[in-house]
Amino acid sequence: MKKQEYIEYVEDRAKKSPIVKNCICAFSIGGLICIIGQIFLDLYSFWGLEKQDASTLASISLIFLTALLTGIGVFDNIARVAGAGTLVPITGFANAISSQAIDTKSEGYVLGVGAKMFTIAGPVLVFSTISGVLYGVIYYICTVIWG
Amino acid sequence: MKSQIIKLNNPPKISSTYSVVGHLERQGPLGALFDEFCQDDKFGKDTWEQAESEMQLRAVQGAIKRAGLSDCNIDMLLAGDLLNQCVGSNYALASIDIPYLGLYGACSTCAEGLTLGACLYSGGMAEYCGVVTSSHYCSSERQFRFPLEYGGQRTPTAQWTTTGSGAFVLGNEGKVKICEAMIGKVIDKGIKDINNMGAAMAPSAIDTLTRYFRNSNHSPKDFDLIVTGDLGYEGSEILKDLLLGEGVDIRENHTDCGLLIFKRDEQDVHAGGSGCGCSAVVMASHIVPRMEAGELKNVLFLGTGALMSPTTLFQGGSIPAISHLVHLEA
Numbered sequence: 001m002k003k004q005e006y007i008e009y010v011e012d013r014a015k016k017s018p019i020v021k022n023c024i025c026a027f028s029i030g031g032l033i034c035i036i037g038q039i040f041l042d043l044y045s046f047w048g049l050e051k052q053d054a055s056t057l058a059s060i061s062l063i064f065l066t067a068l069l070t071g072i073g074v075f076d077n078i079a080r081v082a083g084a085g086t087l088v089p090i091t092g093f094a095n096a097i098s099s100q101a102i103d104t105k106s107e108g109y110v111l112g113v114g115a116k117m118f119t120i121a122g123p124v125l126v127f128s129t130i131s132g133v134l135y136g137v138i139y140y141i142c143t144v145i146w147g
Numbered sequence: 148m149k150s151q152i153i154k155l156n157n158p159p160k161i162s163s164t165y166s167v168v169g170h171l172e173r174q175g176p177l178g179a180l181f182d183e184f185c186q187d188d189k190f191g192k193d194t195w196e197q198a199e200s201e202m203q204l205r206a207v208q209g210a211i212k213r214a215g216l217s218d219c220n221i222d223m224l225l226a227g228d229l230l231n232q233c234v235g236s237n238y239a240l241a242s243i244d245i246p247y248l249g250l251y252g253a254c255s256t257c258a259e260g261l262t263l264g265a266c267l268y269s270g271g272m273a274e275y276c277g278v279v280t281s282s283h284y285c286s287s288e289r290q291f292r293f294p295l296e297y298g299g300q301r302t303p304t305a306q307w308t309t310t311g312s313g314a315f316v317l318g319n320e321g322k323v324k325i326c327e328a329m330i331g332k333v334i335d336k337g338i339k340d341i342n343n344m345g346a347a348m349a350p351s352a353i354d355t356l357t358r359y360f361r362n363s364n365h366s367p368k369d370f371d372l373i374v375t376g377d378l379g380y381e382g383s384e385i386l387k388d389l390l391l392g393e394g395v396d397i398r399e400n401h402t403d404c405g406l407l408i409f410k411r412d413e414q415d416v417h418a419g420g421s422g423c424g425c426s427a428v429v430m431a432s433h434i435v436p437r438m439e440a441g442e443l444k445n446v447l448f449l450g451t452g453a454l455m456s457p458t459t460l461f462q463g464g465s466i467p468a469i470s471h472l473v474h475l476e477a
Contacts, residue, residue, distance in 0.1 A: 003336055006336045010338060014302075014346070102296055
């Protein structure tokens with residue numbers, strides 16, 4: 001069997017991930033995370049914080065919770081079911097950094113944690129920064145042209 | 148055309164075996180058969196790499212002791228693991244006073260070690276030869292995939308690296324002998340999916356098996372068991388399906404170490420176990436003891452290895468694979 005034939009044969013027969021089930025899980029658990037975020041936001045607003053401060057603090061709270069759950073070994077079990085539900089919100093980003101930090105601790109704080117903490121999250125940082133700059137340039141040009 | 152089958156005129160016997168596993172393997176269908184296990188998979192060490200070495204050390208020492216020998220009786224150790232530079236074996240065997248050769252054949256390392264050990268024994272170069280391989284889920288996952296606590300989903304074809312180390316002592320005592328071997332060729336069919344290593348390895352198993360049956364007088368029916376290690380569910384199905392297409396039917400007597408070691412449905416290991424500790428512990432604690440007990444007489448053991456590297460995969464490369472064959476007779 002030729003290479004291409006074999007690749008097609010393998011792709012045809014491989015059992016696919018259960019997309020409908022995964023989507024439902026991702027929607028429910030991702031939605032739940034958003035509700036938790038909203039509760040934080042309302043709570044901080046209720047305590048008298050400005051909307052922007054309350055929103056930043058809500059994000060920080062979710063990051064803290066994710067890092068904590070990652071540290072005690074619970075987060076990956078939730079993510080195994082949730083998939084994109086935990087990956088897409090800020091929780092996915094927090095987990096990518098904290099899990100890598102925990103993993104590389106044995107290589108020391110400089111060459112391990114410091115050097116490798118952003119191995120998975122690094123591309124997100126790089127390309128989101130580039131996108132931000134591009135968006136800024138386009139926005140600036142538009143304001144110059146159309147006032 | 149040469150037959151490429153290594154016929155061992157002075158076949159070594161498997162004098163002893165020993166296995167050490169992690170907690171998930173202990174909970175699997177073969178759990179009670181393994182000689183030692185560790186509940187937290189750390190084996191009293193600080194890092195996963197050290198844990199793997201400790202596991203391998205315990206397996207070697209266990210096998211040597213069980214054979215009624217001591218380190219000074221063993222002429223050489225053939226050892227391997229999945230880690231870069233074979234550090235799992237290097238550190239494990241630093242505390243043992245036996246000449247050592249490090250091997251890398253991914254999941255095929257156990258069969259590679261048994262093949263080389265049998266040749267060295269048969270050629271009179273060794274009176275006793277130790278073979279040991281190990282893999283650890285935590286050290287492998289770090290090296291090949293993601294951090295342990297990373298939250299991701301696996302595809303149904305992904306395999307789970309076995310935490311375990313199996314050791315064998317080859318010598319002149321024992322009920323099971325290694326009478327033939329065949330060295331695999333590197334086969335690359337262009338599979339690039341790290342989550343479908345079974346598909347990457349199956350063509351190499353097909354190549355070795357068809358070469359063996361073409362060049363020997365044997366047919367699949369002559370064997371009580373044809374055991375591959377470790378194609379998992381996906382690779383096993385591909386192997387049986389494509390071999391059938393070539394007129395070789397192994398559906399009746401085929402099994403796979405990756406399928407034997409875990410309860411696939413309950414233990415969330417998707418397509419089954421992998422790693423060079425998987426076939427080593429299954430052979431050491433399940434297949435060889437069954438042969439010794441007289442349940443199996445003729446067994447073909449096919450170690451299948453996906454020789455992949457994360458670096459070349461990121462560069463767009465595919466996964467080459469290899470399968471070594473060992474013919475065991477009780």
